[in-house]
Amino acid sequence: MASVRNVTRFWEWGRKIICVGRNYADHAKELKNAVPTEPVLFLKPPSAYVKEGSPILVPMYSNNLHHEVELGVVIGKGGTAIPRASAMDHVAGYALCLDMTARDIQEECKSKGLPWTLAKAFNTSCPVSEFVPKEKIPDPGNVRIWLKVNDQLRQDGNTSQMIFSVPYLISYISEIITLEEGDLILTGTPKGVSSVQEYDELEAGIEDIVSMTFKVDRQ
Numbered sequence: 001m002a003s004v005r006n007v008t009r010f011w012e013w014g015r016k017i018i019c020v021g022r023n024y025a026d027h028a029k030e031l032k033n034a035v036p037t038e039p040v041l042f043l044k045p046p047s048a049y050v051k052e053g054s055p056i057l058v059p060m061y062s063n064n065l066h067h068e069v070e071l072g073v074v075i076g077k078g079g080t081a082i083p084r085a086s087a088m089d090h091v092a093g094y095a096l097c098l099d100m101t102a103r104d105i106q107e108e109c110k111s112k113g114l115p116w117t118l119a120k121a122f123n124t125s126c127p128v129s130e131f132v133p134k135e136k137i138p139d140p141g142n143v144r145i146w147l148k149v150n151d152q153l154r155q156d157g158n159t160s161q162m163i164f165s166v167p168y169l170i171s172y173i174s175e176i177i178t179l180e181e182g183d184l185i186l187t188g189t190p191k192g193v194s195s196v197q198e199y200d201e202l203e204a205g206i207e208d209i210v211s212m213t214f215k216v217d218r219q
């Protein structure tokens, strides 16, 4: 019998991971980047997914792996050029996500004008929580997201600080890249990004709605 795919296991679908960068002014400033007037987009491949129970691996070529805690939006209904007014009808739910970033490599890419693939798209660069049904987050524009490293709070932001809202992002992205069921949008990180090392333990959450824990290991 053909298996019925369930979007609550979106990480198994092999669909796109579309990431928004510099969507919080305080994070853009901490990395000395200009606050954008249009969303900054990049992609991760589905091979970047990692679930609790498996470690986050530091790529062999990096000595400065950073955590970025982000609200993830799981697409439930695809579309192209989705109007902002109906954008939320395309959301199935949410996930807590980490946009793991080889910051040293990203800086090198930036200075050479090269794409960020090596810095952002490596295996295990997208740890994700369990699926969070849409009803559990009535307003994705007002939830607290936080991250601790070895029990120390490093990031503590609220999605109300986003420059571009979830409906705006869905509409903007879908003009350029058709969204499909099972796609994931990472909506950017608030300030407080910092290095992680082998053996560190990362714990992150969306308020007390969902939390997750990951260990860091060397490749």
Ligand SMILES: O=C([O-])CC(=O)C(=O)O
Binding pocket: 019, 020, 021, 022, 023, 024, 027, 031, 068, 099, 101, 106, 187, 188, 189
């Ligand atoms: O690497 C960066 O700082 C851009 C980014 O992903 C973010 O702001 O979430």
Ligand SMILES: [Mg+2]
Binding pocket: 019, 020, 021, 068, 070, 099, 188, 189
């Ligand atoms: Mg990010």
